[in-house]
Amino acid sequence: xxxxxxxxxxxxxxxxxxxxxxxxxxxxxxxxxxxxxxxxxxxxxxxxxxxxxxxxxxxxxxxxxxxxxxxxxxxxxxxxxxxxxxxxxxxxxxxxxxxxxxxxxxxxxxxxxxxxxxxxxxxxxxxxxxxxxxxxxxxxxxxxxxxxxxxxxxxxxxxxxxxxxxxxxxxxxxxxxxxxxxxxxxxxxxxxxxxxxxxxxxxxxxxxxxxxxxxxxxxxxxxxxxxxxxxxxxxxxxxxxxxxxxxxxxxxxxxxxxxxxxxxxxxxxxxxxxxxxxxxxxxxxxxxxxxxxxxxxxxxxxxxxxxxxxxxxxxxxxxxxxxxxxxxxxxxxxxxxxxxxxxxxxxxxxxxxxxxxxxxxxxxxxxxxxxxxxxxxxxxxxxxxxxxxxxxxxxxxxxxxxxxxxxxxxxxxxxxxxxxxxxxxxxxxxxxxxxxxxxxxxxxxxxxxxxxxxxxxxxxxxxxxxxxxxxxxxxxxxxxxxxxxxxxxxxxxxxxxxxxxxxxxxxxxxxxxxxxxxxxxxxxxxxxxxxxxxxxxxxxxxxxxxxxxxxxxxxxxxxxxxxxxxxxxxxxxxxxxxxxxxxxxxxxxxxxxxxxxxxxxxxxxxxxxxxxxxxxxxxxxxxxxxxxxxxxxxxxxxxxxxxxxxxxxxxxxxxxxxxxxxxxxxxxxxxxxxxxxxxxxxxxxxxxxxxxx
Numbered sequence: 001x002x003x004x005x006x007x008x009x010x011x012x013x014x015x016x017x018x019x020x021x022x023x024x025x026x027x028x029x030x031x032x033x034x035x036x037x038x039x040x041x042x043x044x045x046x047x048x049x050x051x052x053x054x055x056x057x058x059x060x061x062x063x064x065x066x067x068x069x070x071x072x073x074x075x076x077x078x079x080x081x082x083x084x085x086x087x088x089x090x091x092x093x094x095x096x097x098x099x100x101x102x103x104x105x106x107x108x109x110x111x112x113x114x115x116x117x118x119x120x121x122x123x124x125x126x127x128x129x130x131x132x133x134x135x136x137x138x139x140x141x142x143x144x145x146x147x148x149x150x151x152x153x154x155x156x157x158x159x160x161x162x163x164x165x166x167x168x169x170x171x172x173x174x175x176x177x178x179x180x181x182x183x184x185x186x187x188x189x190x191x192x193x194x195x196x197x198x199x200x201x202x203x204x205x206x207x208x209x210x211x212x213x214x215x216x217x218x219x220x221x222x223x224x225x226x227x228x229x230x231x232x233x234x235x236x237x238x239x240x241x242x243x244x245x246x247x248x249x250x251x252x253x254x255x256x257x258x259x260x261x262x263x264x265x266x267x268x269x270x271x272x273x274x275x276x277x278x279x280x281x282x283x284x285x286x287x288x289x290x291x292x293x294x295x296x297x298x299x300x301x302x303x304x305x306x307x308x309x310x311x312x313x314x315x316x317x318x319x320x321x322x323x324x325x326x327x328x329x330x331x332x333x334x335x336x337x338x339x340x341x342x343x344x345x346x347x348x349x350x351x352x353x354x355x356x357x358x359x360x361x362x363x364x365x366x367x368x369x370x371x372x373x374x375x376x377x378x379x380x381x382x383x384x385x386x387x388x389x390x391x392x393x394x395x396x397x398x399x400x401x402x403x404x405x406x407x408x409x410x411x412x413x414x415x416x417x418x419x420x421x422x423x424x425x426x427x428x429x430x431x432x433x434x435x436x437x438x439x440x441x442x443x444x445x446x447x448x449x450x451x452x453x454x455x456x457x458x459x460x461x462x463x464x465x466x467x468x469x470x471x472x473x474x475x476x477x478x479x480x481x482x483x484x485x486x487x488x489x490x491x492x493x494x495x496x497x498x499x500x501x502x503x504x505x506x507x508x509x510x511x512x513x514x515x516x517x518x519x520x521x522x523x524x525x526x527x528x529x530x531x532x533x534x535x536x537x538x539x540x541x542x543x544x545x546x547x548x549x550x551x552x553x554x555x556x557x558x559x560x561x562x563x564x565x566x567x568x569x570x571x572x573x574x575x576x577x578x579x580x581x582x583x584x585x586x587x588x589x590x591x592x593x594x595x596x597x598x599x600x601x602x603x604x605x606x607x608x609x610x611x612x613x614x615x616x617x618x619x620x621x622x623x624x625x626x627x628x629x630x631x632x633x634x635x636x637x638x639x640x641x642x643x644x645x646x647x648x649x650x651x652x653x654x655x656x657x658x659x660x661x662x663x664x665x666x667x668x669x670x671x672x673x674x675x676x677x678x679x680x681x682x683x684x685x686x687x688x689x690x691x692x693x
Contacts, residue, residue, distance in 0.1 A: 008032040014261040018238070020272060026263040039262045040220045046268045048188045053147045054160040054271060055191035057122070057198060076148050077107025077118075084109070085121035085128055088142055101149055113137075120145050124165045130285040141165050158275035161195060161244055167284075170200020173249050180207040182224060183217035184237070188270040192237055199244045207232070215240055217266040228584065228600035234258070236266050241273035247283045454486035456536070459494035461507040463521045476528055483533040492566075492593060496536055498524055502546030502554060502672070506586050509671045510593040513568065515561035518554060552673045560674035568674055569596025573609070574667070575648065576634040577601060577641045582664060587634055590671050601633060603647040609655045630678075633661045637689050645686070661685070 011027035023046075026033040053059075082102050084095060099109050110116050119132040119139045132139050140157030141164065148154065157163045179196045180203070181189060192215060196203045204211060207223050214227040214234045227234045239257035243250045250257065260266070281287070458480070466473035477487045488494055491511035497518045499508055512518075523539035547553050561568075569591055576587050576598055584600055591598035609631060631652045635641045645661055652659035666682035 006030075008034065010034065014259075014264070017259050018256055018261070018269070020238075020269040022261060022264055023268055026261075034262045037263060041263075043183075043218055043220070043263060043265050045185045046265050047186055048267055048270050051187035051191050051271045053150055054143065054162055055187045056194050057141050057143050057162050057166055059143050059146045074101065074105035074149065074152055076152050076154055077102050077105040079106060080117045081108045081110045081115055082118045082120065083111065083113055083116035083128070085119065085126065087122045087126060088120065089122070090142070098145070105149075121165050124167050124280075124284045125169075129165060133281070133285050139165060156274075158277060160271060161241060161273060161275060162191065162198065164275050164280075166198045167200075170198075171243065171247060171249065174200040174243070175202075177201040177213055178204055178211045179213045179215060179240070180204050180211050180223065181215050182207075182221045183265065184215075184267050184270070186267075188237075188267045191271060192240065195240055195244060199240070213239075216260075218264065219260050225578075225600070225602060226604065228578075229602055229604055231597060231599050236260060237270055238273070241271075245273050246276045246279045248279065451481065452484060454481065454484050456485045457488045457490075457493060457495045458485050458498055458524075459488055459491055459496070459507060459511050459516070460498045460521065460524065461505045461511075462499045462501070462503045463524065465521075465525065476524075479528060479531070480524070483527060485527070485533065499541060501543045502541070502550060504668055504672070506589055509590050509668060512557065512672065512674065513561055513564070513566050513593040513595075515558050515565075518558060550669060550672045552675075557672060557674045564594075564674060566593065567595040568671070568676065569594040572596045572632075574598050574632045574634060575601040577636065577644060579638065579641060580634060580636050580664060587664065587667060590667060594671055598634075601644060601648060603644045609652065609657070630658050630660045631655075632666075633659065634664055634667055635661055635684055636664070637684060639689075642684075642686060642689055645684075 005024055006029040007024045008027040008029060011022060011024060015022050084090075084098065088095075090098075102109060113119055113128040113131050114135075116132065117137060119128060119137055120142060121129050121139065122141055123129070129139060138157060141162075144155075144157045144160075144163035147163065155163075177196075179201050181192055184192055193203050196215075207214060207226060209230045209232075211227075211230075211232050214223055214232050215237055216224055216227075216234060217236070218224075219234070224234060226232075233252055235252060235257045236259070239250055239252065239254075252258070466476065480487055489507075491497075491507050492514060494511055494514065494516050497508065497511045497516040498521045499518070500521050502508070517536060518541045519536050519539040520541050523534065523536055526539075527534055541554060543554065550557075574587075574591050574596055576584050578584055578600055580587065584598075588598040633645070633648050635645070648661065649659045660678070661684045662682045663684060666678070670676050
C-alpha cells in the first residue's frame with residue numbers, strides 16, 4: 001500500500017538549495033513545525049546511523065559482524081586479492097588476524113599491488129596508491145576494511161570521505177584555519193572533527209576570537225552568537241565536506257554553505273558527500289605523470305607494443321613481469337593456489353634449511369645476469385599465442401583509456417557499440433571510414449545554438465509583475481536572457497539596477513555601492529512587450545519625492561559611488577545589536593558592500609574593539625570619511641537594546657575613542673547618499689527614550 005505524505009512546499013525549496021534530501025517532519029501538513037514553532041526554539045538532536053564505522057580513519061577496535069549468528073559466513077571478499085600496505089602501521093598480530101578474516105571470507109592475500117584487486121593503505125603519497133588508482137583497483141583505508149567486515153556488504157571506499165586514504169600534506173591552505181563545531185552530536189561530530197584534521201586544519205573544542213570558522217548544524221547556540229559578535233565565518237558542514245572531496249577550498253560566498261533551513265538539524269545529512277574521483281586524480285595521480293617507481297608487472301601493453309607483437313610474432317624484449325621497485329612488499333600468507341610459498345610455522349622443528357631458488361627478478365646492479373635455461377622455445381610460442389588471443393581485449397582496453405571519463409572497469413556488454421568483435425577486425429579500411437563520417441554528422445547534429453554571454457546584469461527590486469506567477473517569471477527571464485539581459489540576485493556584481501522608485505531595500509542599498517545604472521522597472525515591461533531590447537539610458541530612474549527624502553539627487557549618489565569604488569566605509573568597524581529593526585544580517589550586508597566590517601554586539605564579557613576592516617590603515621585621499629575617533633553602535637530604541645549602551649560606552653572609552661549610538665537611518669541614508677555625514681538627529685540616548693522621541 002502506497003504511503004502518501006503531505007508536506008509544506010518550502011521543503012522542496014530547502015532541499016534544492018542545499019542539494020540534500022531533508023527529513024519531512026518539520027514540514028508535515030496540516031500543522032507544519034516551521035510555522036508552529038519559532039526558529040530559535042529548541043531543535044531536537046538527530047542520530048545519523050549512516051556515520052557508524054565511518055567517523056575516523058584509524059579505527060580502534062577489531063570489527064565484529066553485525067549479525068550475531070555464528071553460522072553466518074563472511075563472504076564479502078570472495079574471489080578478491082587484497083594487499084595491506086606497510087603505511088598502515090599495525091602490529092604483526094593484528095595483521096595476521098585481518099589476513100585470517102580475509103582468507104576465511106573467500107579472499108586471498110598478496111604482497112604485489114599489480115596482482116591485487118584491493119589495496120588497503122593510509123596515505124595517498126605512496127607508489128602503491130598511484131599504481132592501484134591508475135589501474136582502477138579499489139583503494140581504501142583500514143576504516144573501510146573494518147566496515148566491510150562488520151557489515152559483510154560491499155561498498156565503494158569513495159562513498160564516505162574517511163573511508164578513503166588521506167594526504168600526509170593536507171589540503172593546501174587549510175593549515176591556516178582554526179575550526180570549531182556547534183550543534184552536531186554523536187558520530188557526526190566525531191566525523192567532522194576528524195575530517196577537519198585530515199584536511200590539514202586545526203580543530204578546537206572551545207571557540208575563541210582567533211578561530212576562523214564555526215561549522216554548525218543550525219544558527220542557535222552560544223557559539224553561534226559569539227561567532228556573529230567576533231566576525232567568525234559561520235558555515236554548515238557542506239563547506240568542509242566539499243572542500244575535502246574536491247581537494248580545493250570552497251568559497252564562502254556560495255549560499256549553500258551559509259544556508260540553515262528552519263527547524264532542521266543538519267546532522268541528519270552529514271556524511272553524504274562522496275570523494276570526487278576526478279579531483280583526486282588531478283592532484284595525486286595525474287595522467288601522463290608516471291614515474292619509474294610505478295612501472296612494473298601487470299602493466300598493460302600499449303598500442304605500439306601490440307603492433308610490434310603482430311609484426312614479430314614473439315614476446316617483446318623487456319616485457320617480462322617485473323615488480324615495481326617502488327612498491328612496498330609486505331609480509332603475507334597465501335593459499336597454495338597462489339603459487340607463492342607460505343612461511344612454515346614449524347621451521348624450527350624440521351631442522352633442515354633449504355637453499356632458496358635463484359631469483360628470476362632483475363636486481364639493481366645485475367642487469368646482465370644470465371637468465372635460467374629451463375624455459376624452452378615451446379613455452380615462448382605458447383606465450384606469444386596467448387598474447388595474440390588477448391590482443392582484442394587489450395585493444396578494447398586501450399580504446400577505453402582514451403574515452404572521456406576513463407576506463408569503465410568491469411567491461412561493457414558485447415552488444416555495446418564499442419565492443420570489439422571478430423567481424424570488426426575483418427572490415428576493410430574503406431568500411432572503417434564510413435562510421436567515422438557518421439559520427440561526425442551526429443556530432444554536428446548535437447551542437448546546440450549557444451547564447452552569447454550577457455552584457456547586462458540586471459538586479460530588480462520592488463518589481464511586482466512576477467509576484468503571483470512563478471511560471472511567468474521563469475518565461476520572462478528566459479526571454480530577457482535571449483536579449484542579452486541576465487536577471488541576477490547578486491547586488492555586488494550587477495551592472496544595472498531596476499526599481500520603481502528609490503527604495504530602502506537590502507538589494508537597492510547594497511547595489512548602489514557598486515555604482516550601477518539605476519533605471520525604472522518600466523524598462524523590463526517595455527522590453528517584454530516589444531520583444532526587443534531597448535536602450536536603458538532612455539529609462540533612467542526619476543523620483544523627485546524619493547530624492548527629497550534621502551536629501552540628495554540620485555545621480556550625485558551614483559557619481560560618488562563611482563569615486564568610492566565600494567569603499568565608503570573602508571577601515572570602519574560598526575557594531576549592531578541583535579534585535580535591531582530590519583535584522584542584523586541586513587545591516588551587515590550593507591556595511592560590507594561599502595567596504596566596512598559589521599559586528600554583532602551583545603555586551604559579552606571580554607569584548608574588545610575590532611581591528612580595521614580588511615587590514616586597511618589609510619583611506620584614499622579622495623574619500624570623504626567621518627572622524628575615525630568615533631565607534632558606532634547601530635541600535636533600536638527598545639529597553640533591551642538600551643540596556644547594552646552603558647557597556648558599549650565603557651568598552652569604547654577604554655580604548656581612548658568616542659562612542660556613538662546611532663539609529664538605523666544614519667547607516668541607510670549614508671549608504672543611499674554615498675557620503676558619511678553625522679547629525680544629532682541620528683543620536684540615541686537614554687534621555688531621548690525617556691522623553692518619548
